[in-house]
Amino acid sequence: MALKTCWKCEKQYAEQKSSCPYCGAKYIDPKEIKRRPTKKIESEAMKRQPTKRQRRRTLVIGIAVLLLLVNLWQMFALGEGELDELETGHTEADAVAECRRFIQAELGANGSVRFPDPGSEAVTYTGGGEYEITGIVFSRGGSGLETVSEFLCIVQYAGESDWEFEDLELTPM
Numbered sequence: 229m230a231l232k233t234c235w236k237c238e239k240q241y242a243e244q245k246s247s248c249p250y251c252g253a254k255y256i257d258p259k260e261i262k263r264r265p266t267k268k269i270e271s272e273a274m275k276r277q278p279t280k281r282q283r284r285r286t287l288v289i290g291i292a293v294l295l296l297l298v299n300l301w302q303m304f305a306l307g308e309g310e311l312d313e314l315e316t317g318h319t320e321a322d323a324v325a326e327c328r329r330f331i332q333a334e335l336g337a338n339g340s341v342r343f344p345d346p347g348s349e350a351v352t353y354t355g356g357g358e359y360e361i362t363g364i365v366f367s368r369g370g371s372g373l374e375t376v377s378e379f380l381c382i383v384q385y386a387g388e389s390d391w392e393f394e395d396l397e398l399t400p401m
């Protein structure tokens with residue numbers, strides 16, 4: 229009777245049986261065993277494969293880099309576009325000077341106007357060449373009585389050193 233050897237417990241049993249009667253392991257042809265990679269090789273190969281987390285991290289970094297590139301490209305494109313025309317050629321000091329001139333014309337028609345020290349205004353740049361400026365102005369009318377007012381002045385840069393007045397709100401204090 230021909231015998232075959234169990235690959236697991238190495239005992240011999242009858243050739244017609246499909247599994248080992250001692251340990252229950254299914255019979256595998258020795259040639260088949262040689263062809264299979266050992267467990268060690270398999271685990272080494274698995275180590276070299278990126279894990280799910282590594283793959284996700286790579287994806288996140290990839291997306292971040294892509295978004296950054298899109299941003300840079302947009303900034304560059306806008307810098308050359310007409311939209312950016314009103315973003316340059318003016319300063320906060322220009323805007324404050326324009327507001328002071330406007331308030332002077334509004335309040336000083338029948339009296340006199342004076343401002344606190346230069347730089348006392350609060351300036352907010354709202355984009356596209358528009359500034360919101362708040363501050364205090366002293367005005368003296370025909371009666372000679374001085375009034376202190378809080379002002380909110382909005383000016384818009386119109387390009388080529390031109391300014392437009394958007395709004396002026398005066399609140400006596």
Ligand SMILES: [Zn+2]
Nearest residue numbers: 234237248251
């Ligand atoms: Zn066996």
